Amino acid sequence: MNDIEALAGTLDAAVRDARAIPRLTDKAELDVDAAYAVQRAVIRRRVARHERLAGVKMGFTSKAKMVQMGVHDVIWGLLTDAMLIESRVDVGRLIHPRIEPEIAYLIGRPVRSAADVDAAVAGVAVGFEVLDSRYEDFSFTLPDVIADNASAAGYGVGAWHDPRDVANVGMLMEIDGQAVQAGSSAAILGDPMRSLRAAARLAGQAGITLEPGWVVLAGAATAAVPLPAGAHVRVTASGLGSVEVTT
Structure with a gap:
């Protein structure tokens, strides 16, 4: 526990x-389970500073990324209210800022298992995620990126729409x-709903309930760019409008 x-x-x-560090795995033995323990410990520090849990972000939701990283399942991290970007982000406070287009879901009722999640969706929106690996040269192994909260730095969402099919x-x-x-949103596991169900599954396995008002970022529809x-x-999605951010 002290190592964690x-x-x-x-x-x-x-x-x-906003300082890059060497990969944790360069000096520490870190498997996936231990990496998630580190991730949760980082989040506990943020909560102790009065940040509030606000949702979940999914990663490695494209088949190409899974193959690249040698994994067979998605990874995930947690969002806090301090990560929400209303209109502007200060990239001077980030190390390797990148941005990617997202499909976002709004949770309307408690979700304790994947079986609960379809009926719990209160809205869907176009969104974006700002990524920022804390590692030197944006280089990391699978345990490193998990420990680093899946590179989460910030997110924004457009107007919420009634639940609808956003598979393509x-x-x-x-x-x-x-x-x-x-x-296309089809790049997100073939259908972003599959990513949402994975979020509910993984959160349930970790004993975390997806709460009403939480946001789930289903994953990137394209590669991230600096x-x-x-x-x-500006990120636009057909039928969902757009969301904008300045730096």
């Missing part, structure tokens, strides 16, 4: 100081009016 807390302290300091929604991300990524300072980003 020490590793969590190292990662937490990296986030707060066209998505576009623009920076300063120029298209930088285009794709997020420069002084930029304006």
Whole structure:
């Protein structure tokens, strides 16, 4: 446990100081279970600073990324209210800022298992996630990225819409009016609902209830791109409108 807390302290300091650190696995033996323990310890530190749990983010939701990382399941992290980006993000407080287009779900009732989640969806929206690996050179192993809360740094969502089928929604991300990524929500495990169900499954296994008002980021519809300072980003999804952020 002391090792878990020490590793969590190292990662937490990296986030707060916006300072890149060597991979944890360069010096510590860390398997997936221990990595999630580190992740939870980091989140406990944030909660102790009066942040509030606000949702779940999913990672490795594309088959290509799973193959690249040599895994057969998604990974996940936790969101807090301090990660919500209303309109502007200060990339000067980040190390390796990147952004990707997302499908977001709003939870309307408690979800304790994957069986509960379909009926618990209160809304769906286009969103974005700002990623920021805390490791030097944006280089990490699977346990490293899990411990680092799946590289979560911030997120934003557009207007919520009534639950609907978003299995194959066209998505576009623009920076300063120029298209930088285009794709489909089908890139998210073939259907973002599969990612939502995985979120409920993994949270339930960890003893975490998805609470009303929580957001689940189902995963990226395209690859992430670097997020420069002084930029304006717009993410659009067919039928869901758009969401914007400036840096």
